Amino acid sequence: MKALVLVVMLLCGSRIAMAEDAAPRPAKAIKAGHSLPLRIVPLPQPRTLPRPAPPSAVPEQFSPPQEAYASFPDRSGAAATAGPSMPSACQLRLAKLAASKPLPVLVGAGECGAMDAVILDSVILPDQAKVAVSPPATLRCAMAEAVAIWLREDVAPAVLKLGAPLRGLDNFDSYECRTRNRLAGATLSEHGRANALDVRAFKLANGAVIGLTDVNVAKGWREGMRAGACGRFSTVLGPGSDGHHEEHIHVDLAERRGGYKMCEWDVREPVRQAEKTEPQAEKATPLSEPVPLPRPRPVAANATDEMRPRSGRTRSQ
Numbered sequence: 001m002k003a004l005v006l007v008v009m010l011l012c013g014s015r016i017a018m019a020e021d022a023a024p025r026p027a028k029a030i031k032a033g034h035s036l037p038l039r040i041v042p043l044p045q046p047r048t049l050p051r052p053a054p055p056s057a058v059p060e061q062f063s064p065p066q067e068a069y070a071s072f073p074d075r076s077g078a079a080a081t082a083g084p085s086m087p088s089a090c091q092l093r094l095a096k097l098a099a100s101k102p103l104p105v106l107v108g109a110g111e112c113g114a115m116d117a118v119i120l121d122s123v124i125l126p127d128q129a130k131v132a133v134s135p136p137a138t139l140r141c142a143m144a145e146a147v148a149i150w151l152r153e154d155v156a157p158a159v160l161k162l163g164a165p166l167r168g169l170d171n172f173d174s175y176e177c178r179t180r181n182r183l184a185g186a187t188l189s190e191h192g193r194a195n196a197l198d199v200r201a202f203k204l205a206n207g208a209v210i211g212l213t214d215v216n217v218a219k220g221w222r223e224g225m226r227a228g229a230c231g232r233f234s235t236v237l238g239p240g241s242d243g244h245h246e247e248h249i250h251v252d253l254a255e256r257r258g259g260y261k262m263c264e265w266d267v268r269e270p271v272r273q274a275e276k277t278e279p280q281a282e283k284a285t286p287l288s289e290p291v292p293l294p295r296p297r298p299v300a301a302n303a304t305d306e307m308r309p310r311s312g313r314t315r316s317q
Contacts, residue, residue: 168203238265
């Protein structure tokens with residue numbers, strides 16, 4: 001019996017000791033020179049948020065109005081952060097024909113923008129002379145290459161017939177984010193895609209300026225310019241096209257179904273004023289026969305009133 005009571009007491013004591021170990025104990029004062037053991041607790045992992053998709057270089061929707069939008073390429077966004085890239089095949093070909101600078105992706109409002117764009121500073125002729133583009137034109141590389149070939153193979157040889165070599169091109173407009181003819185609600189212009197160039201005149205080495213729409217320039221020479229441009233480009237607009245190209249020529253490389261081209265440029269002649277002539281005095285026609293003289297009056301008809309009878313005078317009053 002005593003042994004049984006002793007075993008029960010031992011079991012109860014062990015349970016009480018285990019409960020005291022599990023209960024929290026008050027903190028003890030730390031004596032000087034002693035430190036508590038360090039316990040490494042793992043920190044919670046931060047939540048990773050999904051990265052936002054990069055903005056599209058060219059928005060999908062057209063956002064009017066487009067009038068007078070920035071004509072200089074926007075270097076913000078993905079185009080600005082992109083590092084230098086290798087020159088395209090077009091840029092390698094253009095380097096043999098012209099002096100140009102590559103540009104990042106052109107970004108504009110709505111559908112405006114272009115890939116593989118350059119700033120065309122000048123065109124190198126076969127004799128290594130340079131034709132300056134004033135001001136430099138911002139164009140797609142393919143359009144810049146077409147302009148360079150046009151100047152080298154068509155314009156420069158034709159200009160020599162006017163007495164001096166070609167030395168400059170007057171750039172009226174190149175890349176500009178706008179609608180056609182800057183009309184509200186119109187279709188996006190090829191200028192908004194850096195795919196068009198407006199040319200007003202050519203400059204010669206002797207200082208002469210040859211306007212493409214100047215009626216005082218030889219008509220045959222201007223007809224040759226028209227034929228060459230219409231053969232090189234998809235669109236050529238000049239005087240007589242739509243009223244917006246009376247003083248310059250528009251050329252572009254617009255892509256159309258079936259390779260259709262548009263060439264609207266009236267080569268006009270100077271307006272001639274009618275010569276003012278004074279009416280000439282009528283000359284008397286000589287008579288073939290002399291005019292007969294009148295018959296002499298009778299003697300009675302020549303008498304004066306004094307010679308007539310008085311009675312007759314009284315009746316006539």
